[in-house]
Amino acid sequence: MTARRFLLTPSFARLIRRERGGLRHVEGFFPKQRDRSSWVRLEEARGLLILKTVGPHGEVEDQTEIPVAHAHALLEVCAGEVDYTRTALSIGEGQALVDEIIRPCVLHLVTMEFVSEEEARGFRPLEWFGPEVTGDSRYTHQFIALQGLAEAPEIPLSDAALDSLIDTLEGRFAAQARMATKTGRRPGRSP
Secondary structure, X not given: OEEXXXXXXXXXXXXXXXXXXXXXXXXXXXXXXXXXXXEEEEEOOEEEEEEXXXXXXXXXXXXXXXXXXXXXXXXXXXXXXXXXXXXXXXXXXEEEEEEEEEEOOXXXXXXXXXXXXHHHHHOOOOOOOOOXXXXXXXXXXXXXXXXXXXXXXXXXOOHHHHHHHHHHHOOOHHHHHHHHHHHOOOOOOOO
């Protein structure tokens, strides 16, 4: 699984959560080791223990469901936490994960997950996505939990971006994508 991550303006994240709801998550991270990282995630009434290792074929993430009481106990001994609300939003055949981080800092992100690197490279971000931060480790949950974030950048708003988000919320992404493919334009852009 490959992902691309983008900053998101707070007002768009709020509108998405208002329209689609969201699920609260708390992730607690243990100190990072050379070839692996581990953390615990509490998703309202579900606990997960996650281990990510780096091997000869890239990163492998393994997760195991644990009792909620165990997740709470593990969160108390973690080196750092991040608390956020996640909203899943369908975009064509894919899905965007919108995270509104509320602790230890305020930050809004949208993540697109892809089956392959090729699919990820071919994806054209929608107009309502902010700047891409995929390669910047400062915008990962782990970094934010363990190191913090100095300041979230300001994301500019535009009519085209708002129109693109409304089209997405109304399920008109497929039409946007077809138009962009035929005209060579980016989805959500005016001629």
